[in-house]
Amino acid sequence: MSEAKSAERSRDILRVLTVACGRSVDQLLEQVADGHADELDSHQADCVHCQAALSELNSLWSPVVEFAKQPVQAPPGLVDNVMDRIYALAQDVWYTLQLSDIGAVKIAARVVGRLARDTARTVPGVRAALGRTSQGRIVQLVEAATRRHRHPHAAVGVLGRTAVVDIAVAVRYGEDVHEVAAEVQQRVIARLRHDVGLQLVNVNVTVDDVVI
Amino acid sequence: MDSPCREEWGLSDYTQDDVYLVNRAQEGYFDAYQELASRYAVRMYRTALRLLSNHEDAQDVAQDASINAWRRLEHFRGQSAYSTWLYRIVTRLALNKLQRDKPVDSLELLPDLPSADDSPPENLERHEVIDAVTDAVAALPIPQRVVVVLHHFEGLSYAEVAAITGSSVPAVRSHLFRARRSLTYTLREWR
Known part of the structure; x- marks a missing residue:
């Protein structure tokens, strides 16, 4: 035709x-x-x-x-840009590690949260881990902890070398949940003390899912 | 309708995982939201791109949609799938952009929305057929364009498209009937 x-x-x-x-x-x-x-x-x-x-x-x-x-790829950096803007929007909490007359070295609480999450994922039996820092608790602790020795360079919201970290984990079915949770606590505490220099670290582990 | 696209992208596989991640993100876990944002980045961008036919605008809209979703996350009650909720946000933002930042109060597929046939695509490197389809889609009236993008390019069912656009299944079908006729007629030389 x-x-x-x-x-x-x-x-x-x-x-x-x-x-x-x-x-x-x-x-x-x-x-x-x-x-x-x-x-x-x-x-x-x-x-x-x-x-x-x-x-x-x-x-x-x-x-x-x-x-x-036709395949469509997301532009490089799209998610990173989104998260950067979200972090900027969120009220950040900072840990001050060193204070001196020339200034302060600070690490964002979310960095601590991420380190905790990544460490928790190395524990056998953990299938997924999400880390966060307990912002509300930190604010309360900040006021108590810094009341007597607040440094001129330390803004309110700074909590020296103390961290309170919440981790939610999903544990593989059949694992001893208590053992896995305890191992998560120990590894995270060791990692944050060693890598970040935090001294007082409280790690709350919530096992909120079991996956096959 | 389950198109090959839907299976290929595994839309339904995400649903249960999404619930877990959304719950955690609502509790303040940033990395849960980052996982959700990563998971849906391509779909948000692709939807915006096919509605707007412009890379920069699509990128802006995809980013804004993801940030808007995070801001509104506490209001998400799981009455629809998270993906449906996200599609609604990105579609609304894209339509706002199309209408030159005039606010769109509703996505109701009203027949009197203006045609956007004055917004030609700028990407000249794509294959001629792809360009022709891009032109043809861009020339559709906005309600028809939206349903074509969501149903035929994103693989969503009539019911999902109706939920996203705040319309009804018969209305979605009606717009699709007209859109398909327009597209096939416009593209008849390209088969």
Whole structure:
């Protein structure tokens, strides 16, 4: 068939509401567009009009199918940008590790939370771990802990070398939950003392899921 | 409708995991939200890109949608899937962008929304067919464009599209009927 005839046939089928047997062009196109062109019902199996229409519509719809298959990648850094903005929006809590006349060295509480999470994930039996610092508790502790020896460079909200960390973990089915939780506590405490220099570390472990 | 896209992207596989992560994110676990943001970044960006036909705008909208979702997370009650809720946010933001920052109060698929056939795609490097489809989709009236993107490109069911757009399944179907006719007619030379 010539291109001109083919184009004319396409225009024809798109100009009418039904094909010769009475079936709706829109419903046939829906069948094609939803990927069911080959799934003929009992009428279509014996109807040359429907079969011709489905074939023609399938061909017409093919550019859209090709388009839909095109992979789309998220722009690099999209999630990082999102999280940076979220962290900026969230009220941050800081641990001050060193105070001197020339300033303070501070580590964001969320960094401590992340270290705790990553460490918890190294414990055998832990399938997933999420770490956070207990902001509300920290604020209360800050006031008590810094009341008597507040340094001029230390802003309110700073808690010296004390950390309270909450970790939620999902434990593999069949593991001794208490043993896994205790191991998480010990490893996290050791990691935060060694890597960050925190002295007083409280680690609360919540086992909130068991996964197979 | 389960299109190949839906299976390929494993939409339903995420549902149960999402509940856990959403609950943790609502409790303040940033890394739970980071996992959710990572999980849905491609879908947010792709939806915005196909609605807006512009990379920079799509990137902005995808980021804003993710941040808006975090801000509103405490109000998410799980009455719909998290993905449906997210699609609603990104679609609304994209439509706001399309309408030049005029606020869209509802996504109700009203027939009198203006056509956006004056916003041609700028990416000249893509294949001609892809460009042609991009043009054809961009030329659709906005309600038709939204349902085509969500149903045919994101693989969402009629019911999910209706939930996202605040419309009904018959209305979604009706817009799809018209959109498919327009697309096939416009693209008849490209098969």
